[in-house]
Amino acid sequence: MKTFDTIILGAGASGVMCALNSYNKNIAIIDKNNKLGKKLAVTGNGRCNLTNLNTSSIYYNANIDKYLKRFDVEATLAFFKSIGLLTYNDNEGRVYPLSNSAKSVIDVIGNAINKKNISIFLEHEIMSITYKGKKFYIETNKENFECEKLVVATGGNSLNEFLDLYKIKHREIHPSLCALKTTSTRNLENVRISDVEITLENGSDKKIERGEILFKDSGISGISIFNLSTLLARKGDYLGKLIIDLLPFLSENELYDLLVARKNLNVKISNFFDGLFVNQIAYEILNRSKVDENRSSIKLSEKEIQSFVKIIKHLDFAIKGFYNNNQVYSGGVELDALTDDLECKNIENLYFCGEICDVDGECGGFNLQWAWTSGFIVGSKI
């Protein structure tokens, strides 16, 4: 049995941030992976979108203002600068390493950890956690540990049995920031459109996003869809409707006038959308409108043009579920089960940080910001 004052379970973003910001000299980190911060390598498509200059509670399921006040984006950037990471931001406030490589983030974290006297146990999978006589006992696949303070930073979808066993209030987890399965999109597969407006309707709830989408074989992906999925994940109900406005920069009247003017192209109706949409989209519109395609565009009636306008501005798909490519999980340990220092109210000296908490954000660096903020808060308390 190895004994430490404090053990951090999980060497992901929040766990390493916690370790780096603690003055405690007797800390160990345990992780099942073979490297620290391994998952960071895949974030931001390998570039690691580590935070967002516009971070505020509106991008999360919960009000996290009081935590951000203690470690905000500025503090995060100052911290990373202090350990050697240079960054830049794009015009949506998304911050990336200057090298455009997630490996730079992992490297500077690794260097900083090596300078501290922290014991690291990689490839150790946690099998069980027991709390007895004010001590925590951790069983792994290799050896066992005991400690007085325990930080759980094992990410979303982890250690649910432990939470249940010790009655730590947590919300059921659901995949978030994922592509959505819909009624058939097979004819549109691989079509990418860079500027659409998508409305998600689920019961009386509605969420609107504008941006790029990518059609898959039986669903739709893209950052805007990922952001819309947060609404469904938070409800745990992946049903409803996606309504796509293919030309959001035109009003219905403007589009109507544009299509009326195009009648004079005097082409077969099957070619009416050439130059405006790719073939698969044109086919989808014509197919839905049931207009006879073999006539000349000159012959299009007002009613037929109106039906095109309706389809182009309201291309709808019923939602049938989600793809398993989720970036985060919604749900986890409820914030009101924790103190302001993220210590469990039920069990003294037990802390939670990162995605295991019931905090999930939209795409854009907000989830990692929560990992840094919560990791810092816990680190400064242990």
Ligand SMILES: Cc1cc2nc3c(=O)[nH]c(=O)nc-3n(C[C@H](O)[C@H](O)[C@H](O)COP(=O)(O)OP(=O)(O)OC[C@H]3O[C@@H](n4cnc5c(N)ncnc54)[C@H](O)[C@@H]3O)c2cc1C
């Ligand atoms: C593909 C992808 C891209 C993403 N891109 C971004 C992005 O660009 N920007 C952004 O803000 N967010 C992004 N995210 C989300 C972000 O990665 C998470 O919000 C963040 O990593 C959560 O940090 P964490 O420390 O809570 O958990 P994690 O980073 O998941 O770390 C948890 C650690 O605990 C360990 N662990 C879990 N269970 C056990 C066990 N039983 N035994 C031992 N060890 C265990 C894991 O091995 C892991 O190392 C992305 C996620 C994915 C999947």
